[in-house]
Amino acid sequence: MSNNDNDIRQKMFDKHSEVSLEREFYNAQAYDKAVLTLATAALGFSFSFFKFFDNPQGVGFIVTSWFLLFLAIVFILFSFWMGNKAIAENIENARKYYLEEQEKAFDKTSVYEKWNTYLNNTSGILFAIGILLFGIFSVCNI
Secondary structure, three states, X not given: OOHHHHHHHHHHHHHHHHXXXXXXXXXXXXXXXXXXXXXXXXXXHHXXXXXXXXXXXXXXXXXXXXXXXXXXXHXXXXXXXXXXXXXXXXXXXXXXXXXOOOOOOXXXXXXXXXXXXXXXXXXXXXXXXXXXXXXXXXXXXX
């Protein structure tokens, strides 16, 4: 391949990577908003739903559901904070790499990024289990 072909391929790759990273960002943002909004709504709805029962069955299901939905909200909120810490660390690594010419500035894995990923993934799981338990409680009382 000629240098011109390599340059064209590199530009195409760079553009593809840029678009993919942008999509990843918007997907992550939408995921966070969805879990936060749905968990908050489910928590409010389940509180309202619970008061209609004089002698509810399977109260442990709804209480555990509330706890898990609350944790999902807390985890998402902490993930915002961790995400900001990861971005700040990434900017510092970029400064070291580009301005101070430290070749290994990006070699170290970010603890904040790992925690952010963990909190995001776990919040979705907590939300799903919380909704499942709310569903079980509902079925027990219909």
